[in-house]
Every structure is written in structure tokens, then in C-alpha cells.
Amino acid sequence: DAGVTQSPTHLIKTRGQHVTLRCSPISGHKSVSWYQQVLGQGPQFIFQYYEKEERGRGNFPDRFSARQFPNYSSELNVNALLLGDSALYLCASSSRDTNTGELFFGEGSRLTVL
């Protein structure tokens, strides 16, 4: 079975632009979480979706939004990009929404904002 897949793997944007990152969870997993990992730091939680409903939101500005589709794939959108948004964006899937079990991570989308 395929693992968590994310696209694109790398992208370069300029300040003020918009970006959409995509994630396909492991088959059968209904929970998708998004994390931002800045170089040299641990992941920071952005959003969690379970069964297409938002289950959690981290301390990120409203420029960040996400959604989950009927097939459980997910998109993370970031508007009005800032230099500080440069990071590795990680998607993780799991079978449950309570974060008591293993999260399965994709390899991430590395965003560079110039």
C-alpha cells in the first residue's frame, strides 16, 4: 500500500502569492493533520481534519486554511505569503482522531518564499 503522499515536493513562491499543498492519506485513514516545520525546530501543529470536519486548529493566522475531501485527501492553502512561511510542510494521516496512536507522515512539501 502507498504511504502518505504529498505534492508538490518543492516549490518557490514570492511574497504575497498564494500556495496550495496537497496530501493523500494512507488508504482507510480518515484523519489528516498538517504541520509546519521550520529548519532547526520541531513540527508545529496547523490543522487536523477527521471525516471532513475540522478537529483542531493551531496558533496560525487566518491566512492558513485547509479542507478535507470526501476521499479523505486534503489541501492546505496559504494566502499572502510571507518570508517566514518558508518551511517544510508535513502531512500526517491516522485511522483515529484522538492522537493516541501512530501518525504516518509524508515526506513533506518544502516551501521557499522569496
Add this chain to the structure above:
Amino acid sequence: AQSVAQPEDQVNVAEGNPLTVKCTYSVSGNPYLFWYVQYPNRGLQFLLKYITGDNLVKGSYGFEAEFNKSQTSFHLKKPSALVSDSALYFCAVRDGVNYQLIWGAGTKLIIKP
């Protein structure tokens, strides 16, 4: 405030020696604790978790972790290090309020031949 601390930015160990990567936490309620490993330019991989039960938890690749409630610690250990264990290790705890994971800043583990 709920938090995770990994006090060492880097740990250096000779191959074959035991290794310990430290983690302390602060969380309301019962702690749900995790260790993940990240190889260069890759996502994170699950190593082990503590939910309840035995304080010594065994995980993937020969790693284990010891939960110490009185010291609020969850240190990662391995009896004999391999060069291939060199990577970035993250400790995480589940927030007792919103159930999301709070992550430490990571510890770079370097195993020298």
C-alpha cells in the same frame, strides 16, 4: 503551559555504546508520549509510544524509552548504537486539552564509527 523539552541539541555516541536522548514534559492529565525519528529531507517515522502500563516501552529498530512520572521524563534509549541510527529525534506529548501533539525541538544524534 503544556510543553516538551529536549535539553540536548546534539548527542554524540560511539558505535556500539549505549545511547540516551532526553525528553521532559509538562502536560495536564495523563501523558501520552511519543518518539519519532527524522532522516534528512524525509518525513517523521514513529518509533514508540507510552499510553499506560509498563514504564519501559519497546519500539522499532531496537529503541526503548523509559517513562518516569515523578521526573516527568521520557528518555529514549538503545543498548548498542549503530551508525545508521544517526538522525534527528523528536519527542512529542499529546496536549491534554485539545488532544494535539506538542513537539520538542529535536535532538540530533550522531553515531561515530
